[in-house]
Amino acid sequence: MTENKNHEIHEDDSQVETHEDHDHDSLNLKGTFLMVMALGGTIVVGWVLAFLLFMSRM
Amino acid sequence: MHKYEKIWLSFGTVSLAVFLLILLVSALHGGHSPAASGIETIHPEHVLDDERFANPGLYESDDPDYDYDLYFVASAFRYDPAEVEIPVGSRVKVSVATTDVIHGFQITGTNVNFMVEPSLVSNYTYTFNHPGEYLVLCNEYCGIGHTDMTSIVKVVE
Ligand SMILES: [Cu+2]
Numbered sequence: 009m010t011e012n013k014n015h016e017i018h019e020d021d022s023q024v025e026t027h028e029d030h031d032h033d034s035l036n037l038k039g040t041f042l043m044v045m046a047l048g049g050t051i052v053v054g055w056v057l058a059f060l061l062f063m064s065r066m
Numbered sequence: 067m068h069k070y071e072k073i074w075l076s077f078g079t080v081s082l083a084v085f086l087l088i089l090l091v092s093a094l095h096g097g098h099s100p101a102a103s104g105i106e107t108i109h110p111e112h113v114l115d116d117e118r119f120a121n122p123g124l125y126e127s128d129d130p131d132y133d134y135d136l137y138f139v140a141s142a143f144r145y146d147p148a149e150v151e152i153p154v155g156s157r158v159k160v161s162v163a164t165t166d167v168i169h170g171f172q173i174t175g176t177n178v179n180f181m182v183e184p185s186l187v188s189n190y191t192y193t194f195n196h197p198g199e200y201l202v203l204c205n206e207y208c209g210i211g212h213t214d215m216t217s218i219v220k221v222v223e
Pocket residue numbers: 141142143168169170204205206207208212215
């Protein structure tokens with residue numbers, strides 16, 4: 009029964025996922041971008057602070 | 067690909083490259099001892115038979131690289147010596163051995179901070195440039211008396 013259903017989806021062109029459906033250019037990724045860079049920045053700042061603490065105690 | 071995706075993927079790739087480079091440099095130049103070389107072993111049950119650890123404390127060294135050897139015995143739940151004085155400005159090689167379980171050895175406010183594992187003599191060389199009283203504490207949980215496991219290092223003029 010399941011096999012049959014999958015077959016039907018592939019026959020119907022409107023339901024086939026194409027590359028265009030996954031095109032990210034049209035998405036608004038501003039929030040994602042800010043969060044990714046904020047997380048990266050937090051890690052870099054944390055690393056630098058730990059290194060400065062180590063150097064100050066040399 | 068989205069412009070933002072290119073930016074954060076580049077950021078991630080560059081971070082990874084920098085991290086691997088730091089790892090490579092520190093592995094080759096950081097004075098690290100690979101597990102199979104440069105380490106000293108000692109039987110935990112015979113630590114006190116070793117003359118250095120039978121009378122632990124500060125001793126003048128013959129090695130031109132540092133001024134003093136400082137020996138500590140760590141055991142549940144104390145350090146021997148319980149207090150030690152170091153002349154300010156001296157370069158000291160701190161060596162610690164444990165007679166039982168894993169302990170930590172941290173001289174607070176300095177970079178002297180390492181694990182003390184059974185059957186190994188752990189050491190770190192440090193220059194004590196600032197006079198004061200430093201707490202030594204165990205930072206590896208070793209049992210019920212772990213919190214009371216301390217010693218004092220006094221850096222004096
Ligand atoms: Cu301990």
